[in-house]
Amino acid sequence: MKFKGNVALITGASRGIGAEIAYSLSLKGITILINYSKSEESAVEIAQRIRREGGNCDIVKFDVSNYDEVESAVKDIANKYKKIDYLVNNAGVTKDNLILRMTKDEISEVLDINLKGAINCCKHVSRYMVKNKFGVIVNISSVVGLMGNAGQVNYAASKAGLIGLTKSLARELGSRNIRVNAVAPGYIETEMTEKLNVLQRKALMSNLVIKRLGKPEDVANVVEFLLSEEASYITGEVINISGGLYI
Ligand SMILES: NC(=O)c1ccc[n+]([C@@H]2O[C@H](COP(=O)([O-])OP(=O)(O)OC[C@H]3O[C@@H](n4cnc5c(N)ncnc54)[C@H](O)[C@@H]3O)[C@@H](O)[C@H]2O)c1
Numbered sequence: 001m002k003f004k005g006n007v008a009l010i011t012g013a014s015r016g017i018g019a020e021i022a023y024s025l026s027l028k029g030i031t032i033l034i035n036y037s038k039s040e041e042s043a044v045e046i047a048q049r050i051r052r053e054g055g056n057c058d059i060v061k062f063d064v065s066n067y068d069e070v071e072s073a074v075k076d077i078a079n080k081y082k083k084i085d086y087l088v089n090n091a092g093v094t095k096d097n098l099i100l101r102m103t104k105d106e107i108s109e110v111l112d113i114n115l116k117g118a119i120n121c122c123k124h125v126s127r128y129m130v131k132n133k134f135g136v137i138v139n140i141s142s143v144v145g146l147m148g149n150a151g152q153v154n155y156a157a158s159k160a161g162l163i164g165l166t167k168s169l170a171r172e173l174g175s176r177n178i179r180v181n182a183v184a185p186g187y188i189e190t191e192m193t194e195k196l197n198v199l200q201r202k203a204l205m206s207n208l209v210i211k212r213l214g215k216p217e218d219v220a221n222v223v224e225f226l227l228s229e230e231a232s233y234i235t236g237e238v239i240n241i242s243g244g245l246y247i
Pocket of ligand 1 (some may be wrong): 011012013014015016019020035036037038039062063066089090091092093113117140141142143160184185186187188189190191192193
């Protein structure tokens, strides 16, 4: 695959899907800005993995849900690297509960990080993409944003919101040579999904067309494609990576 740019900011990249996207993109010669908000140790681990393979990266701490923190971190990155070619909005959390029991904090935390966080990053990064007349954004949504899931009203709403963001921003920035797409993973084996018990796994497996859980690499491969020049005529799209969980 060919890449026009060489600087990528990946939010929540200290572990799971974000860390895998960071690692696989670094192997393509792209300088990776590994964002984290809390777990510095994990961010350092992924940075060491990238550097061991000869890749370039920097670690940038900010909480995506904090508008001012994002603004100032993005400004620092743009000052140092002169541009940001790629943005992957990956940071996300779950706070599952039935709506009758869902707390005020569970509602706001999930929407603030998953949805407002991505808007904050798009808002501040797109300024530099417009200036540089090039950019590609990929938002990590979820099949749950398309099909819904009992017990995940907050999470599903945030992930559905990301699809509206993707399509609107694609329309807004297409003429500036900036593409915006989303991926909708199903169940991917990471710390986020390791809470599933045996019965939940069994039930889930019966709904999958491809009889395995997804791997972070399954998501990283598609994100890499969407960022590449091979996808230069694709914008405003949502690609499911769910083993047929949602068709
Ligand atoms: N694992 C799955 O099955 C699955 C399925 C569909 C979508 N997703 C989405 O993929 C993305 C990555 O999920 P994962 O499974 O790797 O989860 P994870 O919990 O392993 O990783 C999430 C990352 O986001 C970071 N993060 C959380 N709040 C943040 C904040 N305020 N600012 C910056 N970073 C923050 C975390 O520190 C962590 O590094 C999430 O958006 C998630 O919703 C995951």
